[in-house]
Amino acid sequence: MKKVIIVLFIALAWSCNTPDSETDPLPNIPKDPDNEVLRIPVVVHVMHNGEEYGVGPNLSNERIIRQIEILNEDFRRREGTRGFNDHPEGADAHIEFVLASTDPQGNPTSGIVRRQFELDELPSNIPNLEFERYAFFSYWGSSDYINIWTAPYPNDYTNIILGQATGPDTDLPGDKLFQKPLTGGAEGIVINWAHFGESDIEGGRNLGRTLTHEMGHYLGLLHTWGARDCEANDYCEDTPAVNEPVTSSEPYIGCDGEEVMIGNYMNYTSDEVMNIFTKDQVSRMRYVLRNSPRRVSLLNSEGL
Ligand SMILES: [Zn+2]
Numbered sequence: 342m343k344k345v346i347i348v349l350f351i352a353l354a355w356s357c358n359t360p361d362s363e364t365d366p367l368p369n370i371p372k373d374p375d376n377e378v379l380r381i382p383v384v385v386h387v388m389h390n391g392e393e394y395g396v397g398p399n400l401s402n403e404r405i406i407r408q409i410e411i412l413n414e415d416f417r418r419r420e421g422t423r424g425f426n427d428h429p430e431g432a433d434a435h436i437e438f439v440l441a442s443t444d445p446q447g448n449p450t451s452g453i454v455r456r457q458f459e460l461d462e463l464p465s466n467i468p469n470l471e472f473e474r475y476a477f478f479s480y481w482g483s484s485d486y487i488n489i490w491t492a493p494y495p496n497d498y499t500n501i502i503l504g505q506a507t508g509p510d511t512d513l514p515g516d517k518l519f520q521k522p523l524t525g526g527a528e529g530i531v532i533n534w535a536h537f538g539e540s541d542i543e544g545g546r547n548l549g550r551t552l553t554h555e556m557g558h559y560l561g562l563l564h565t566w567g568a569r570d571c572e573a574n575d576y577c578e579d580t581p582a583v584n585e586p587v588t589s590s591e592p593y594i595g596c597d598g599e600e601v602m603i604g605n606y607m608n609y610t611s612d613e614v615m616n617i618f619t620k621d622q623v624s625r626m627r628y629v630l631r632n633s634p635r636r637v638s639l640l641n642s643e644g645l
Pocket residue numbers: 350352353554558564
């Protein structure tokens with residue numbers, strides 16, 4: 342018997358926004374002038390409840406390091422890994438993520454911070470947003486680091502809440518669909534610890550692709566269905582248009598009778614199906630990294 346699992350993501354808010362399809366034609370995304378490899382420092386804040394090292398949410402260094410390796414396999418479309426594809430629209434993003442080697446005070450670091458906390462310690466003036474709550478306990482400036490928090494959700498959140506990310510400030514179309522940080526507030530990526538890295542949990546989200554997906558949002562990608570509109574979906578011409586969330590790991594048809602790209606990282610498909618960012622998606626991410634506040638500065642971070 343096949344187990345049916347309902348997967349809900351906290352991700353992008355789209356329902357309250359009007360698609361700007363009338364004013365924005367499908368864009369010509371500016372192409373990056375070169376394929377220079379862009380290296381970006383990340384910090385992983387392991388939020389936990391006092392579990393021993395390697396137990397539950399207090400994830401081991403090995404699992405964290407392997408997760409960052411998976412992220413790079415996917416973004417570099419690395420041959421011999423799950424992140425490889427030979428699709429004609431598939432692209433190597435030439436973006437690599439590195440655990441920070443220098444912390445904000447200039448001291449050497451592993452790029453992994455462990456923080457035991459109690460939610461009752463939160464002052465009442467902290468906004469009720471996951472990013473703000475975790476940042477109160479552990480945060481490095483987003484101009485120099487991408488903050489990734491692993492959230493110590495209880496087991497019954499597994500396969501229900503996977504992750505969420507704040508989006509960049511950009512003049513690319515679809516910008517209004519991003520979940521934006523509060524003005525001057527915390528930004529980063531929150532991942533349910535159960536879906537961080539590789540594990541043997543059931544439900545198809547156990548190969549580390551939740552972070553690949555959320556990193557796509559952080560660098561300016563929308564879900565392939567965007568505003569759930571065949572004309573205004575993800576503003577990438579090389580991802581077949583679709584106007585509803587893509588959760589199926591079986592081939593199916595989207596807008597215009599075209600087969601949906603089920604392997605795209607910006608779907609809700611299972612981890613083992615995902616293996617592609619397209620050329621237009623890569624162009625959007627590189628444009629954000631070259632132009633957006635608190636993204637462009639990552640390229641010259643002291644954290645590297
Ligand atoms: Zn998403």
